[in-house]
C-alpha cells in the first residue's frame with residue numbers, strides 16, 4: 228500500500244503524491260470538555276480516527292495531512308480543559324497550512340472538521356485558500372457528522388430523540404467507545420439537553436429543529452448545561468459507534484472521490 232501519512236513521507240514522496248493528483252485531507256478539531264464521561268480530546272480522536280481510516284482505504288487517491296488539534300472554542304472556557312485559538316489567528320493558521328499544501332502542488336484539499344464551532348471559521352479558511360491561489364486550488368470543508376452516510380446511518384441507529392446526538396451525546400460517545408473504550412467512563416454518562424427554544428436548537432446528526440427557523444445562536448456553554456453534555460450520552464454503545472464510524476469513513480471516501488473528480492475551472496475576469 229502506498230504511504231498515505233504526509234508526516235511520514237520523504238519530501239520527494241510528497242512531490243510525487245501531489246503530482247499524482249491526490250487529495251490532501253486535513254483533520255481539524257479542538258480540545259474542550261465533553262461531559263463527565265469523555266476526555267477533552269474527544270473531537271481530536273474522532274476526527275483523526277475517521278480521516279485516518281478513510282485515507283488508508285484509498286491511499287492511491289489521497290494523503291492525510293498532519294492534524295490541526297486546536298480550534299475555536301471561547302464559549303467553552305468556563306469548563307476546565309478547553310484550549311481556544313483567537314478566531315482570526317485560527318482562520319489564518321488553517322489558511323496558511325492549506326496554501327502551503329497548494330504551493331507544493333496539491334490542487335484539491337478537503338478540511339475535515341471535528342468541532343461544531345470550527346465550522347464557520349473553516350468555511351472561511353477554505354474560501355481564503357481558493358482566493359489565495361486565484362482559483363487554481365479547490366479547498367472545501369465538511370464536518371464529519373454532516374457526511375451524507377453519517378447522517379443516514381444516524382437516523383437509523385440512534386435511540387435518542389431530537390437533540391440526543393449533540394455535543395458529548397449519543398453520537399460522539401458511541402464513536403469514542405468504538406475507538407478508545409478504555410477512556411470512556413460510561414457510569415458517569417448523563418442525558419442533559421439545552422433549554423433553548425426550538426428556533427435555536429440543533430442536533431449534530433439531525434441539524435436544526437423541525438419547528439425551528441434555522442437561526443444560529445451560540446451562547447456560553449455553561450449557561451446551557453451543567454455537565455458539559457448537550458445530548459443523551461447514556462444511550463451510546465460501542466456497537467452503534469462501530470456502525471457510525473464505518474458510515475462516516477464510507478461517507479468521507481465518497482466525498483474525497485467527488486472532490487477529486489471536480490474539474491478545476493479557470494477564473495474568467497470580465498474586465
Ligand SMILES: [Zn+2]
Nearest residue numbers: 269270395399
Ligand atoms: Zn465534540
